Amino acid sequence: MPELPEVNTVAKVFRKTVLNNPIAKVEVYDSKILRRDTPDVFAQAIERQSFIDTYRHGKYFFAELDSGKHVLFHLGMTGDIHYYHHEDERPKYVRFEIFFADGLILGYEDLRKFSQILIVPNLKEYLEETRLGPDALRIGKEAFLKLFAERKTPLKAILMNQQLVAGIGNLYADEICYQARLHPGSTAGALKKKELETIFEKMKSILKLACRKNAYYRVYPKNWFWEWRKVGNKIPKIGVVKKTNIGGRTTFFVDKYQKLIR
DNA sequence: TGTGATGTTGAATG
DNA sequence: GCATTCAACATCAC
Structure with a gap:
């Protein structure tokens, strides 16, 4: 589920909905994903408050409370937020629920429990702590090109x-590398300015379009790599899809x- | 039955 | 200290 466009969509729906x-109340069913806070501290920070604003940085989604504190929702691999009015609509792997005074329920589900959910007293400090790089949608071209210099x-x-961008x-x-027509294993520092500019443009256009489509991949353009991303697929006039491991993924x-640049 | 999965972290290595 | 690699985390679906 969760890369920038997915998190952006979660944030968008959150704003519109809650x-x-x-x-009124918070119930924690599995505190593993809270990471830092005890269920009590977590619940007390949220109960009798309202969410008044949101902020997204990369894959990190912050929801601001009246108190000025933020609740961080990092969705990990399998995190997602659901909204419903009845307990029978509760998602299977729900880890906590937030009950609103009007009867709406926000249910947080996460099968693999890799999420990071925590109360952030000071957003600015937290962002410095985690040393996140600039958001991919906000980073400028000059700063982006510099990330590649001298690197092997x-x-x-x-x-x-995430520390870089x-x-x-x-x-x-994978989508960005495909559309830029560059092999993902290309040596960063060996890429020419022209190639880096292409990567930059593709990164922006892909993320923007994905956000506009609310990360609903079924409506992504036919010429995207997305649906072909599977070994052995033969893309007409392009070639056969292969698999390898880069950056541990x-x-x-x-x-x-x-093209592989060395 | 074994394998891999849209992420992050911290230890180990160079 | 910096750059880079890799196992670990938890659980289920295919």
Whole structure:
């Protein structure tokens, strides 16, 4: 579920659904994902408050409370937020619920429990602490090009490094490399300015379009890599999809179509 | 039955 | 100290 466009969509729905809606109660069913807070501290920070604003940085989604504190929702691999009015609509892997005074329930589900949910007293301090790079949608071209200089890391590892640029995960990194026609294993520092500019443009256009489509991949353009991202697929006039491991993640690419720069 | 999964972290290595 | 790699985390679906 959660890379930048998915998190952006979660934030969008959250704003539309619960902003300024008074909260009555919080129930924690599995405290593993709270990471830092005890269930009591977590619940007490949220109960009898309202969410008044949101902020997204990369894959990190912050919801601001009346008190000025933020609740961080980092969705990990399988986190998602659901909204419903009856307990029988509760998602299978629900980890906590927020009950609003008007009867709406926000249910947080996370099968694999890799989420990070916590109360953030000071947003600015927290962002410095986590040392996140600039958000992928906000980073400027000059700053982006600099990330690649002198580095021997593969191109894809740069894109996925949240300390360098925040928001790109495994799937969108593959999409960017494919559309830029560059092999994800290309040496970062060996890429020419022209190639880096292409990566930059593709990164922006892919993320923007995905956000506009609310990360609903079924309506992504037909010429995207998305649906083809599987070994052995033969893309007409392009080539056969292959699999490898780059930056510790399963990586799909099309040999020859995506130029390997060393 | 074994394998892999849209993420992050911290330890180990160079 | 910096850059880079890799196992670990938890659980289920295919």
